[in-house]
Amino acid sequence: MRNRVRILVPLLAAGLVAACSGGGGAGEPASQAPPGADATAPPAAGGAFPRNETLYTSGTQWGPPANWNPLREWDFATGTKGLVYETLFLYDPDADTFTPWLAESGEWTGDKEYTLTLRQGVTWSDGKPLTADDVVFTFELGKMETVPYHPMWTWLSDARAVDARTVKFTFTKANYQQWANNLYSRPILPKHLWEGRSEDEVMNGANERPVGTGPYTYHSHDQDRMVWVKRDGWWATKALDKEVKPKYIVDIVNSSNEVAMGLLLQKGLDLSTNFLPGVANLVKGNFGIKTYYPEAPYMMSANTAWLVPNTTKKPLDDPEFRKAIAFSVDTKKIVENVYGNLVKASNPTGLLPQWDKYVDQDVVGRLGFSYDPARAKKLLADAGYKDTDGDGFVETPGGGKIALKLMVPAGWTDWMEASRVISAGAKAVGINVEPDFPDYNALVDARNSGTFDLVLNNEKQLANTPWLYYDYLFRTPVRKLQTTVNFARYENEKAWALTQRLDGVGTDDVEGMKRVTSELQRIQLEDMPVIPLWYNGLWSQTTDVVWKNWPSSVPGAPKHAPTVWRNWLEMGGVLMLTEIQPVAG
Amino acid sequence: MPRYFGRKLLIYGLTFFVAVTINWMIPRFMPGDPVQSMLARANIAQPEAVEAMRVHYTDLFGFDLPLWKQYANFWAALFRGDLGISIWLFPTPVADVIARAVPYTLGLLLPAVLLSWVAGNRFGAFAARRKWLDNTALPIGYLLTATPYMWLAILLAWGLGVVAGVLPVAGAYSFAIQPEWSWDFAGSLLQHWLLPFASLFLVAFGGWAIGMRNMIIYELEADYVRYLRSLGASGRLIRRYAFRNAILPQVTGLALQLGVLVAGALVTEIVFSYPGLGHLILQAIQNQDFFLLQGIFLFIVVGVLIANFVIDVAYVVVDPRTRVGMGGAA
Numbered sequence: 001m002r003n004r005v006r007i008l009v010p011l012l013a014a015g016l017v018a019a020c021s022g023g024g025g026a027g028e029p030a031s032q033a034p035p036g037a038d039a040t041a042p043p044a045a046g047g048a049f050p051r052n053e054t055l056y057t058s059g060t061q062w063g064p065p066a067n068w069n070p071l072r073e074w075d076f077a078t079g080t081k082g083l084v085y086e087t088l089f090l091y092d093p094d095a096d097t098f099t100p101w102l103a104e105s106g107e108w109t110g111d112k113e114y115t116l117t118l119r120q121g122v123t124w125s126d127g128k129p130l131t132a133d134d135v136v137f138t139f140e141l142g143k144m145e146t147v148p149y150h151p152m153w154t155w156l157s158d159a160r161a162v163d164a165r166t167v168k169f170t171f172t173k174a175n176y177q178q179w180a181n182n183l184y185s186r187p188i189l190p191k192h193l194w195e196g197r198s199e200d201e202v203m204n205g206a207n208e209r210p211v212g213t214g215p216y217t218y219h220s221h222d223q224d225r226m227v228w229v230k231r232d233g234w235w236a237t238k239a240l241d242k243e244v245k246p247k248y249i250v251d252i253v254n255s256s257n258e259v260a261m262g263l264l265l266q267k268g269l270d271l272s273t274n275f276l277p278g279v280a281n282l283v284k285g286n287f288g289i290k291t292y293y294p295e296a297p298y299m300m301s302a303n304t305a306w307l308v309p310n311t312t313k314k315p316l317d318d319p320e321f322r323k324a325i326a327f328s329v330d331t332k333k334i335v336e337n338v339y340g341n342l343v344k345a346s347n348p349t350g351l352l353p354q355w356d357k358y359v360d361q362d363v364v365g366r367l368g369f370s371y372d373p374a375r376a377k378k379l380l381a382d383a384g385y386k387d388t389d390g391d392g393f394v395e396t397p398g399g400g401k402i403a404l405k406l407m408v409p410a411g412w413t414d415w416m417e418a419s420r421v422i423s424a425g426a427k428a429v430g431i432n433v434e435p436d437f438p439d440y441n442a443l444v445d446a447r448n449s450g451t452f453d454l455v456l457n458n459e460k461q462l463a464n465t466p467w468l469y470y471d472y473l474f475r476t477p478v479r480k481l482q483t484t485v486n487f488a489r490y491e492n493e494k495a496w497a498l499t500q501r502l503d504g505v506g507t508d509d510v511e512g513m514k515r516v517t518s519e520l521q522r523i524q525l526e527d528m529p530v531i532p533l534w535y536n537g538l539w540s541q542t543t544d545v546v547w548k549n550w551p552s553s554v555p556g557a558p559k560h561a562p563t564v565w566r567n568w569l570e571m572g573g574v575l576m577l578t579e580i581q582p583v584a585g
Numbered sequence: 586m587p588r589y590f591g592r593k594l595l596i597y598g599l600t601f602f603v604a605v606t607i608n609w610m611i612p613r614f615m616p617g618d619p620v621q622s623m624l625a626r627a628n629i630a631q632p633e634a635v636e637a638m639r640v641h642y643t644d645l646f647g648f649d650l651p652l653w654k655q656y657a658n659f660w661a662a663l664f665r666g667d668l669g670i671s672i673w674l675f676p677t678p679v680a681d682v683i684a685r686a687v688p689y690t691l692g693l694l695l696p697a698v699l700l701s702w703v704a705g706n707r708f709g710a711f712a713a714r715r716k717w718l719d720n721t722a723l724p725i726g727y728l729l730t731a732t733p734y735m736w737l738a739i740l741l742a743w744g745l746g747v748v749a750g751v752l753p754v755a756g757a758y759s760f761a762i763q764p765e766w767s768w769d770f771a772g773s774l775l776q777h778w779l780l781p782f783a784s785l786f787l788v789a790f791g792g793w794a795i796g797m798r799n800m801i802i803y804e805l806e807a808d809y810v811r812y813l814r815s816l817g818a819s820g821r822l823i824r825r826y827a828f829r830n831a832i833l834p835q836v837t838g839l840a841l842q843l844g845v846l847v848a849g850a851l852v853t854e855i856v857f858s859y860p861g862l863g864h865l866i867l868q869a870i871q872n873q874d875f876f877l878l879q880g881i882f883l884f885i886v887v888g889v890l891i892a893n894f895v896i897d898v899a900y901v902v903v904d905p906r907t908r909v910g911m912g913g914a915a
Contacts, residue, residue: 255858441617
């Protein structure tokens, strides 16, 4: 007996190993199918996604899809808002235009009254028609305290369905800028399915099997992917003659950017929205990978990276000292050496290129900053910062030592490198700044509670209005925990009053907006509450093996944002899906 | 016999209690606040809204309670079989998250541990008798066992995955297909399983082979072997006796090595983006997902304890001397 077992075990092992390698060989075509050449591989029945009908994306999800709740705008499965739930309008950041989407039209019919007309013939994927009641219901959900748009109800007083297609909104204060932002960022929900859900279910429900008005419905998901399938009867096909091209969208959960790079090179990904350091070389070399711009900066700009000083701490409470830091940063070196030209150096105001028209060149010319170590030294000397103990670093006018820490989350390699450049620049002019790499959670803790010295931040995405940008810079009062805006804890009542005034300027009154933003820029550049450094890109890499006609700066190509990032599908992502074309047939 | 197992069970019970308590404590001593990090990622514009949500979620996860109460609640929930809700994959229950990952980890770990142990011992015993084999096997074995799992994994992924392009480097099955009962799917599953398995298997294999080789050489010098030899016993018989004696420390070694092997599997999974527990642990730490972290560690602790217990029992079976000893004690 024992003898037989002794022979059997190694046999079993050998057999298994043989089976594995055999299985590997046999399974190869199936698994190599995404990289291309699927014409030769017969699509397996039922379970498989034919390569030429499937769009593979990645870069949005960093964990298994866990909910399909469009109100959870930060962790819903890729595409929940945009592919399934849709918004009233779309916004094109490049052209600065609103496109009516679920709405047919909308306008201010009074100083404090906005009337919205819904499109006819829009149906939910369960067959029921979209009505004004759904819109009213969606906005009224905001009366629940934990719904992210709850604060809107401090200035919105009433949403009422006049008839099946018309909704009237009445305001106590007309915040035109914020309202315009809400028009394209609030996903409209079906009242007949969401009615009666408790606040807990509304915000914390996973909402499996989402029912929306959009071009796709839920197909399946697993730990490492989210799969959507195109649905028949999407309203825009009839109304706007638009059709999304891929039958399936498979969004791959990122494990790391390296894996995404590997998949992209194997052509297993059509659209990677990962940050891939050094991708410029691949774009220039013959690797079949393309970006929005064929040359630097390669990517559209998506948000501004700032150096945020804690303005409640000495000596960072001194605007002259903050300015000295601003003049000491060699942004060009960060752009070229750290990013390989994948990003663009920022305007001194930090306003994104899409907001260029709001930049007051006059103010910038007078008060702007650039890399100028001599100027930084002079600013320090004039304000009384001198190196009294001869250690090479300046002391405060009172003689106190200065040692500042610049915090960046550990593992964010590009930012870690950038912080080293910033530190070297500051040290060269005599400011002792050391990079510090705590864990992300520890950084959030320090940043929110105001125990940091300096921190890098980019938490404000491109949007329709620079109001959001100034809201980030100037919002007061400063609380014990600053969770989402004004991490610098900068208090300037005048700036905040101006920001609120900007909110009340009509979105079509560009001159009126400019008048306010010009004043805000003057305050910003004089006081330097944050130091804008560079524009992070809308990371996006595409391959032309299965799908072509990707958005690009090349003449004749579509100009939509090439991305499936959360909250970007309504800024062009969904239009991109209607413009791409299959390569074969 | 009952006394022996009674004592063992008591030790296991104590270990379990201490390990679970430490698992509960460690994440809570990490700097940062999970709710704040979650909301920081949420990137919501309005501070008022964030404040309302912060209060809501702090209350929901029970972080507003005093620590001792959180600890008591934790044990109470544990005995109800409730592991809590994941913060990172909100609102998925932790038990679901783990249940989805466990098959992958076990599918990797069990074959790797058992096959490497069996094959390593066989090979080591075999190599000890052949001079030329011993001379080549020894350095290779040392090299293998000294290799960190993760490093071998990266080498394999790079060599066979990226350069040769024969095997996939990420995932558990092809992105082009769905789980189903088909040869396509099984093949894809196997193909994705092969590299992570190989890196675990090879490292462990080297260790066992060297251990066995040394033990066999030692046993072959033992007095009972000399005695047998002088009686004119056949080499085959002698080797059988030597092998039975040499395998005993290897069984103990298996019990001791289990924890290391589990850790190795976790790291390997991360390298190959294999959707098992390893990847989850990394994410749970990064997102300060206390509940998921607790759940996974609980699972690992229980698993390792059970495996140790099984080995304890097995030891009694394979080594008659323990049975005699226990009989005398009882």
